[in-house]
Amino acid sequence: MLPIFKTALKYQTTPIILMPCAQELMILAKNSNAIAFLLFKYICCMMKKTVSLDEKEILAKILKYCAYRERTMQEVKQKLYEYQASEEVKEKIITFLKEENYVNDERYTQSYVRGKVNIKKWGKQKIKSELRNKNIKGEEVDNALNDIDEASYKQTLMELLIKKNNSLKDEIKNDRRNKLVRYGLSKGYEMNLIFECLKEII
Numbered sequence: 591m592l593p594i595f596k597t598a599l600k601y602q603t604t605p606i607i608l609m610p611c612a613q614e615l616m617i618l619a620k621n622s623n624a625i626a627f628l629l630f631k632y633i634c635c636m637m638k639k640t641v642s643l644d645e646k647e648i649l650a651k652i653l654k655y656c657a658y659r660e661r662t663m664q665e666v667k668q669k670l671y672e673y674q675a676s677e678e679v680k681e682k683i684i685t686f687l688k689e690e691n692y693v694n695d696e697r698y699t700q701s702y703v704r705g706k707v708n709i710k711k712w713g714k715q716k717i718k719s720e721l722r723n724k725n726i727k728g729e730e731v732d733n734a735l736n737d738i739d740e741a742s743y744k745q746t747l748m749e750l751l752i753k754k755n756n757s758l759k760d761e762i763k764n765d766r767r768n769k770l771v772r773y774g775l776s777k778g779y780e781m782n783l784i785f786e787c788l789k790e791i792i
Contacts, residue, residue, distance in 0.1 A: 664725040703734040716778020
């Protein structure tokens with residue numbers, strides 16, 4: 591057995607189901623220290639994941655996780671799953687977070703929409719799609735999107751299309767128009783608004 595695996599087995603205090611697989615890979619690795627080292631790191635990582643945390647430790651980690659930036663309830667549930675929290679602990683922590691307003695999907699959605707519109711210059715369709723992937727949809731999303739100032743929203747699209755159009759100045763009109771439409775759609779803007787802006791640009 592390679593020395594590095596002897597070390598891994600010596601300090602393994604928590605049995606893990608993946609160890610037989612690692613031993614088989616060790617045989618295949620033969621004298622390859624690079625592969626052995628990677629496997630050693632993998633084993634250590636899996637060993638750490640088997641260590642269970644108590645309720646207070648999990649809560650402390652979740653509070654720190656939520657303090658870093660706004661989180662969705664789905665993100666919190668995923669973290670609780672990673673921390674191997676029991677169903678009882680999950681329920682208690684989620685209830686606490688809701689009551690103390692640490693996690694609020696409506697607040698998250700409003701913040702997310704503002705950031706994507708003002709900083710990323712995304713359109714409503716792309717924002718809605720990304721929020722759906724985060725399991726946020728329905729009234730919360732509609733309310734946040736309705737708060738967008740329409741004049742400012744259109745102006746943002748105009749600026750994006752003008753800048754893109756300037757980079758296509760050597761192309762014929764129809765080709766430019768098609769590329770601008772595709773560009774606007776890729777940014778998540780509505781087709782009718784894109785056409786409306788193009789009337790003023792081309």
